Amino acid sequence: MRRRLLVLVGSMVSLALVAFLVPLALLALTLAADRATADALVRAQSLVPVASVGTPAALELAVQQANSGGGHPLTVYLSNGTVLGVPAVRSDAVKLALTGRSLTAQAQGGREIVVAVTGRSAGTAVIRVFVSDADLSRGVRRAWLILALVGAGVLAVSLVVADRLARSQIRLIAGIAQVSHDLAAGDLTARAPAEGPEELRRVAGALNHLARRIRVLLAQEREAVADLSHRLRTPLTVLRLEAEGLPEGEQATRVGAAVDAMERMVTQVIREARRSRQDEAGECDAARVAADRVHHWSMLARDQDRPVVRDLAAPPLHVGTGEEALTTCVDALLENVFAHTPEGTGFTVRLSPREGGGAVLTVADQGPGFPHARALERGVSGGSSTGLGLDIVRRTAERSGGSVTLANEPAGGARVTVEFGPRPS
Incomplete structure (x- = not known):
């Protein structure tokens, strides 16, 4: 935009200067020629x-005195053929003037002014003054140089003013674009300043209105999700009462633990729905959380005859995500193993420090592997699940500054590698 505006202003000013300066240049040339002709006359x-x-003697003396003082060459032709002053060829203009007519005519190298003097007893005399081309254009180059400098100055000032104007407009447009990027990144408090021309102010106002509407709609969506999740507390309470009514033993313990896990997940959903992006940062001890969740799922693995290999780093191993979010990630990964592999299929859980801070969590199983490469996409599932588990894991990892990698083992089975970033400094 800046370059186009400069080109446009430069073109318009150049056209205006050409339309204005060219006639002035021609006028300067004409005035110089007229001034020299008038002096010669x-x-x-x-x-x-x-x-x-x-x-004739007095006339010859006067001619000599006039030529001795410099100026345009002067010649006098008498009717008897005598030539006084600077020698010059008797041109057609001189011959015409001998008939009694004064005139100005073009000659080789300049212009000649001939004046016929009649009434003499000895016949008509002709006075000829020659004006060279240099005299006709004297001072024209200087005038043209001044006009060129004036034109260049006007063009330079115009380009400077246009550049300042373009910079101010580009700055406003870049500010509006940056606000849109901030909104896309999740900063719903970003607002565009209402500055500049009316059109840009209208764009900024529309963008700010959109930001406010997005914020309202997200708040409404969070409350709606929180309300729906809160409704799950009633059936959870019933399940808890049923679990408490079971005879004491391993089955009652397992059902109670499952109800506790479900209640934690519902609570997390409610908090997740109601918090803003500024509240997403957190930290926890990944080693402790992973050990707790692997121990929880190991009881179900023992019932299904699933071999479990655990290789967990010793605590503390801090990561840049909250405890509830990390618990959800580990549960989602282990739940996928139980949901998408047959009973008796073993799995491995490894947790190690990440280079540069954070942790690397790897969950590998000996099942059929991932059916396609789109398993990380939201809502995509190779089985009968919702396809949201791995997407939750991906978003949690990326939120902490990490990433998720899926792979199929060469010997069969799936491997999910999750990198969690370090805790905030």
Whole structure:
């Protein structure tokens, strides 16, 4: 935009300067020629009185004095063929003037002014003054140089003003674009300043209105999700009462633990729905959380005859995500193993420090592997699940500054590698 505006202003100013300066340049050339012609005519008419009544000797003396003072060359032609002053060829203009007619004519190398002097007893005399091309254009180059400098100055000032204007407009447009990027990144408090021309102010106002509407709609969506999740507390309470009514033993313990896990998940959903992006940062001990969740799922693995290999780093191993979010990630990964592999299929859980801070969590199983490469996409599932588990894991990892990698083992089975970033400094 800046370059286009400069080109447009430069083109318009250049056209205006050409339309204005070219006639002035031609006028300067015409005025210089007219001034030189007028001076030559005055020089010739100064000899008319002497040529009219004076003797040839007096006329010759006057011509010599006029030429000795410099100026345009002066020549006098008498009717008897005598030539006084600067020698010059008798041109057609001089021959015409001998008939009694004064005129100005173009000659080789300049212009000649011939004045016919009649009324002499010895016949008509012709006074000729020659004006060279240099005299006709004297001062024109200087005038043209001044006009060129003025034109260049006007063009330079115009480009500077246009550049300042373009910079101010680009700055406003770049500010609006940055606000849109901030909104896309999740900063719903970003607002565009209402500055500049009316059109840009209208764009900024529309963008700010959109930001406010997005914020309201997200708040409404969070409350709606929180309300729906809160409704799950009633059936959870019933399940808890049923679990408490079971005879004491391993089955009652397992059902109670499952109800506790479900209640924690519902609580997390409610908090997740109601918190903003500024509340997403957190930290926890990944080693402790992973050990707790692997121990929880190991009881179900023992019932299904699933071999479990655990290789967990010793605590503390801090990561840049909250405890509830990390618990959900581990549960989602282990739940996928139980949901998508047959009973008796073993799995491995490894947790190690990440280079640069954070942790690396790897869950590998000996099942059929991932059916396609789109398993990380939200809502995509190779089985009968919702396809949201791995997407939750991905978003949690990326939120902490990490990533998720899926792979199929060469010997069969799936491997999920989750990198969690370090805790905030």
